Amino acid sequence: MRHEAALRYLDELDARQGYGLALRLHLARCPSCAASARRVEAALVAFREDTRRADIRGAEAILADSRVEERVMAAVRLMPPPRQDFALRDWLFPAAVIALSMFFLPLFGQDIGFLEALFGSGYALSLSLVLGVGFTAYSALFVATHLLEVRSYLEKRGLMPR
Amino acid sequence: MSAADQARGSSDEEAIGRVLDGDTEAFSILVRRHGARVTRLGMSFFRDEEEAADFTQDVFVKAYTALASFKGRSLFSTWLLRIAYNTAINTKKRKREQYSLDPEIEIVGEPGTDEAHLREETARAVRGAMAELPPRQALCIELYFYYDLKYSEISEITGYPVNTIKSHVFRAKRILRERLGSIGEDRNEA
Known part of the structure; x- marks a missing residue:
């Protein structure tokens, strides 16, 4: 050097x-x-x-x-305690995966043919139901953990029930 | 455990965690630990003790409100200085005042000794380098030389690109090296 x-x-x-x-x-x-x-x-x-x-x-x-x-x-x-950030993106991604699975998973009939063998021809409906229940539970969990945000969202749009 | 013990024993992250869990009093640990740095920055901007104190209060209240957005990607002190820097710039803008830097540096050491001379030259070189720049960019030099912050940390605080900061600091160090070099030559000649 x-x-x-x-x-x-x-x-x-x-x-x-x-x-x-x-x-x-x-x-x-x-x-x-x-x-x-x-x-x-x-x-x-x-x-x-x-x-x-x-x-x-x-x-x-x-x-x-x-x-x-x-x-x-x-x-x-005198101020309200600082709240953890509302990371909507983190919640939306799994929700989108569950919702899309409800529509697309039954379309891959050939690939998951073993499910038909196990559960019979009605498995596609059962799968949608299971995923539907999962999606509902997930949404309920989201609302329960973000009550303040949901409330403020509804109030802003005048949708808050009295 | 006393408040002083708590301040010594608890890391910034622990204190922040406690505040976010609802223990508001733990915030005083952060105020005590970082208050002087924020006030010092306030003095750089406002040159007025009362304003610097109000500024420090303002910065910490803002930091408390935004505490949940601190993700620990940088040091808490860097994050806090960014809030302080933005607050100072906005306050200055609101008051339509120009930001001027006039660092008065107390020189330690026996006057006339080599050590005092060295310190005087360094302070003069840093001040000279700062005087050549627009005030907001001059703060980059202050943050590097005084706060010992890395280029990336200064960039995070001020929003200036790393290369801009690097070139300002480079020039300041060049001036300093040249001045100190001439002191060394003077000594050798003597």
């Missing part, structure tokens, strides 16, 4: 990123690049120490003087 490439690599380094093998080998053989790397590293550590010492002390004093923690906690106690 050449000097210019080594210095460029040093200047491109991300925060908290270690030196690569090629750079380490170069620094081990090149005292001037190694000294430059050490100087910048030391300067940045010193800079962070200086600014943090002054700023954190200042920030903590502001937090204490203004009783920010008390004010924040007083505000959040």
Whole structure:
């Protein structure tokens, strides 16, 4: 690695990123690049120490003087608790799989002919019924776990029963 | 367990989990742990203690409201700084004020010593690099040099592309390396 490439690599380094093998080998053989790397590293550590010492002390004093923690906690106690996100997509995918199965599974008669052998010719209807029951149970579970969202959805559209 | 013990012993994720389970008081752990960082950012933007305190309160109330949307894909501190950054930018826009950075850095060390000189030069180089940029981009440099954040984290907070941030930080480091290089040469000559 050449000097210019080594210095460029040093200047491109991300925060908290270690030196690569090629750079380490170069620094081990090149005292001037190694000294430059050490100087910048030391300067940045010193800079962070200086600014943090002054700023954190200042920030903590502001937090204490203004009783920010008390004010924040007083505000959040009056607010409704944060709710887990309503991940409709996670629920819609399995529902779509069940619904589509109800229509398409019986069409694959030849592939699942063994079911006919086991349950007789009426199996297609039975399968639809089973999947229908599954879909209903799934929908009921969805409504039960998202009562607030369902209620707000119905209220927005004026469909909420009185 | 005292509140201080709780603050030390509980990770951010544990505290967030407790808040989401209905333990509102656990939110104070996060306020105590990250309050200074948010206030410090507020001071960078507003240069006024009272405004910085109001800003910190505002940021934490927003964070509480949006806590369920924190999925742990980034650190909580990065997520919180993104809220703080957006809040600060919006507050400035609302007040039609320009964001100006004027970091005043307290230099530690015996005046006249090599160490103090090094620290002064570093602060000057960082300040110089920041002064060359529009204020919002200058904050990228501050986030890198002061908060020790990665390019990807800065991009997540500010919305600037990683390559833009990288090139600003690169230039700042180049300036710093050149200045420190000249200090080294001066010393060798002496």
